[in-house]
Amino acid sequence: MPAPSGLGRIFFWSVPLQAHPTGSAERREVSFAHVRAAHAGQGQGTIRRIIGLTLRHPWQVAIALGSTVVAVSFQLSIPILLGQAVDQAQGVLESNAGTSALVMTGLMLLGASVMRGIFTLLQNYYAEAVGHHTGHELRLAVYEKIQRLPFSFHDKVHSGDLITVGMLDLEGVRVFFSTALLRVVLLGMLIGLGAYLLISTDLVLGLLALSFVPFVAWRSSASQLQLRATWLTLQDKLQVLSRVMEENLGGIRVVRAFAGGRHEMEKFERASADALLLQHERVILRVRATSMMTFSFFLSMGLVLLVGGEKVIAGEMTVGTLTSFLTFMTILQMPVRQLGLMVNGFARASTCGARLFALLDTDVEIRDRPGARPLAAESGELRFENVDFAYPSDPTRLILKGVSFAARPGETVGIVGPPGSGKSTIAHLIPRFYDVTGGAITLDGQDIREVTLESLRARVGVVQQDPFLFTTTIENNIAYGDPWAKEPRIERAAESAQLHNYVMGLPAGYKTVVGERGASLSGGQRQRLTIARALVLRPSVLVFDDSTAAIDAGTEFRIRSAIKRFAKDRVTLVISHRLGALMHADQILFIENGEVLERGTHDELLALGGRYRALYDLQVRPEADLREAG
Numbered sequence: 001m002p003a004p005s006g007l008g009r010i011f012f013w014s015v016p017l018q019a020h021p022t023g024s025a026e027r028r029e030v031s032f033a034h035v036r037a038a039h040a041g042q043g044q045g046t047i048r049r050i051i052g053l054t055l056r057h058p059w060q061v062a063i064a065l066g067s068t069v070v071a072v073s074f075q076l077s078i079p080i081l082l083g084q085a086v087d088q089a090q091g092v093l094e095s096n097a098g099t100s101a102l103v104m105t106g107l108m109l110l111g112a113s114v115m116r117g118i119f120t121l122l123q124n125y126y127a128e129a130v131g132h133h134t135g136h137e138l139r140l141a142v143y144e145k146i147q148r149l150p151f152s153f154h155d156k157v158h159s160g161d162l163i164t165v166g167m168l169d170l171e172g173v174r175v176f177f178s179t180a181l182l183r184v185v186l187l188g189m190l191i192g193l194g195a196y197l198l199i200s201t202d203l204v205l206g207l208l209a210l211s212f213v214p215f216v217a218w219r220s221s222a223s224q225l226q227l228r229a230t231w232l233t234l235q236d237k238l239q240v241l242s243r244v245m246e247e248n249l250g251g252i253r254v255v256r257a258f259a260g261g262r263h264e265m266e267k268f269e270r271a272s273a274d275a276l277l278l279q280h281e282r283v284i285l286r287v288r289a290t291s292m293m294t295f296s297f298f299l300s301m302g303l304v305l306l307v308g309g310e311k312v313i314a315g316e317m318t319v320g321t322l323t324s325f326l327t328f329m330t331i332l333q334m335p336v337r338q339l340g341l342m343v344n345g346f347a348r349a350s351t352c353g354a355r356l357f358a359l360l361d362t363d364v365e366i367r368d369r370p371g372a373r374p375l376a377a378e379s380g381e382l383r384f385e386n387v388d389f390a391y392p393s394d395p396t397r398l399i400l401k402g403v404s405f406a407a408r409p410g411e412t413v414g415i416v417g418p419p420g421s422g423k424s425t426i427a428h429l430i431p432r433f434y435d436v437t438g439g440a441i442t443l444d445g446q447d448i449r450e451v452t453l454e455s456l457r458a459r460v461g462v463v464q465q466d467p468f469l470f471t472t473t474i475e476n477n478i479a480y481g482d483p484w485a486k487e488p489r490i491e492r493a494a495e496s497a498q499l500h501n502y503v504m505g506l507p508a509g510y511k512t513v514v515g516e517r518g519a520s521l522s523g524g525q526r527q528r529l530t531i532a533r534a535l536v537l538r539p540s541v542l543v544f545d546d547s548t549a550a551i552d553a554g555t556e557f558r559i560r561s562a563i564k565r566f567a568k569d570r571v572t573l574v575i576s577h578r579l580g581a582l583m584h585a586d587q588i589l590f591i592e593n594g595e596v597l598e599r600g601t602h603d604e605l606l607a608l609g610g611r612y613r614a615l616y617d618l619q620v621r622p623e624a625d626l627r628e629a630g
């Protein structure tokens, strides 16, 4: 990103970007402490909180407000000068007086217009700057919050809804200063001072000139509030549309495979038709309000012309004063119409802000405890001590019940069991994606809840069931956990994961960009890439959560041999449905309904003749028998 220069530097501040050592990615080194501090204080009024955020840019706010005051003063001088000019021009025509006074007034009028223009520009520029700075900070704060939200939150909230909060709601808060707060000053001054000038010049004509104000103010506010209500419903409808589209794109292969195109189209059309109906309703609301406001304005203007014209004819008022009145009215018309926008700005900011702050205030249950220390790096012994666990969404249903086991560095623990028995849940608990509800998990004797999350996650590498890849190069995908990893380390990890030869065969090698979510790779290649990603971290505990399911037996064997060398001083957990993937483990746990039913080595479990044996007979023996027979 090029550094901003000139005016841009005043508007934006540059965020230092640190180049990724591999040269192909960028990492931001930004501290969010100040942003987080600005969000402290749950329960404060939403609008007060937004004003607090805005005031974090005091000099920009001051320039915007100061410019508004000066611009309004110049704007209000224009009708006065215009009236004066008309009277002077009439004087020149009627009594052949000199034109110097008229020229002077003309020049003053020009000067006032230019000054008004300059200060309005400054007002708009700095109002936007405040909004963009606030938006930038909030975006970072929301994104940072999303990075820290616990898995239990993501279990409950649709990611599309989070995106809406991060985009639409944030926008409602971002524009608060320019559309609402600054308008209070702008409209307050224009309407207040304008009304005073009109009434102090001529009470009756002043009241007539202002007669459209209450009606237009009411109509504009009422219609804006109605528009806002329909806008919120429209957002819900559009959200449904984006969910339908998001799901369709995410599951595009399922849709095609099951020829679901027509059904998907019908779903989309229904959601789109709902949105269309609402948009139509909004257009009618807007057009009706605009025509009523325009009509009432011109009605008032007609009355002013009628009464004012009679006063001019009767010699009670000059043509210039009447011109001032009409110009004042024209100047006032826009701000009065904008009162509705101001009311809308407040309403929008308060609903959007409430949702945004609710997200920012969400309690992060999984976080460092006060006084948490980094995990002390020792041998890396992993222990599950009588672990109970229930997912926060269903706290009464125990998924794990009294699970205990220990693994010393260099040991491999195999975990097998029927679907839904709780195997992946064990994998989720080690890096603290969730906290245990009973018992404890320790690493080198340290309860993992008592150490910092960052140090824990740096020591635990989990290869998930579902291999997720980023749309970037193979190199960056492998080095995701440690962007400063040097090429030889990345290549060694890829070699262990049996991916190196494949990558070297690609024209761009490690610089090959994988498509969206790794769509250009096969299932097995994606899994091998995620294995390499975990190996780069050189973790103390390596967890394979059914992560070789898409890999053929030969490749899996080679990966296992390579990892054996790699994992000689680490704990390895292998979760799999296939016994072939974990038969070699030093200890195998057979899990059912969240309980360890059997444990031992492969031979011990076979000799036990229990559930493991039954699974072996079902899965492995027929193949072995067939091989022998062949």
Ligand SMILES: Nc1ncnc2c1ncn2[C@@H]1O[C@H](COP(=O)(O)OP(=O)(O)OP(=O)(O)O)[C@@H](O)[C@H]1O
Residues within 6 Å of the ligand: 155, 391, 393, 394, 399, 417, 418, 419, 420, 421, 422, 423, 424, 425, 426
């Ligand atoms: N995020 C979650 N929230 C609530 N319940 C969950 C969640 N994830 C899993 N479960 C439930 O916990 C139980 C154990 O799930 P888990 O994924 O650990 O099983 P598993 O043994 O790994 O299954 P599989 O072999 O099919 O991958 C299941 O009944 C599942 O429905």
